[in-house]
Amino acid sequence: ETGVTQSPTHLIKTRGQQVTLRCSSQSGHNTVSWYQQALGQGPQFIFQYYREEENGRGNFPPRFSGLQFPNYSSELNVNALELDDSALYLCASSDGTFENYEQYFGPGTRLTVT
Amino acid sequence: RKEVEQDPGPFNVPEGATVAFNCTYSNSASQSFFWYRQDCRKEPKLLMSVYSSGNEDGRFTAQLNRASQYISLLIRDSKLSDSATYLCVVNPMNTGFQKLVFGTGTRLLVSP
Secondary structure, three states: OOOEEEEEEEEEEOOOOOOOEEEEEOOOOOOOEEEEEOOOOOOEEEEEEEEEEEEOOOOOOOEEEEEEOOOOEEEEOOOOOHHHHHHHEEEEEEEOOOOOOOOOEEOOEEEEEE | OOOOOEEOEEEEEEEOOEEEEEEEEEEOOOOOEEEEEEEOOOOOHHHEEOOOOOEEEEEEEEEEEEEOOEEEEEOOOOOHOOOOOEEEEEEOOOOOOOOOOOOOOOEEEEEE
């Protein structure tokens, strides 16, 4: 086990609603990255938090936002949900050093938007 | 052109077979490469990091060819438990942060 936890495991929301997903990083890791994985695709990078600040973002609209807390846990918020937001949302933690880019994933949150 | 490209498969092999997957990447500045394994409806799990000229871990061997910008994964003596999707992953290194770019994955099915 990686020690990365996510909650909830499953979620069903209606189009237009808002959702918050949570992630606890592995002990000793100060960096959390979020990914979206649609069915049959590889994970797509959403953004990354390092020491409570967003330090990188992928091609996702501003309605995808996040936070990182002093204990390095993190939240992903999605506003105005769309049907295409249905996916597995993965968070990954890493130690933030430039010598080691290995990232360890949590079990994911499966979001269904109806 | 996609940043990371893989043959989606599926690769159907019998137990005990040797199977190889290739992956190409478009960013020549990339420095870090990985293979992750993903079981159905589960999270990706780091299988191997691939640095410099490649490395080996038991039945698994990863190779890196920088000149041709491709990475390979060789699995020897396939087991039923090797059935999974194998994701080729690259860190582009030109972003200033730890972004991973994933291929769509290659599905492996090992049969008795």
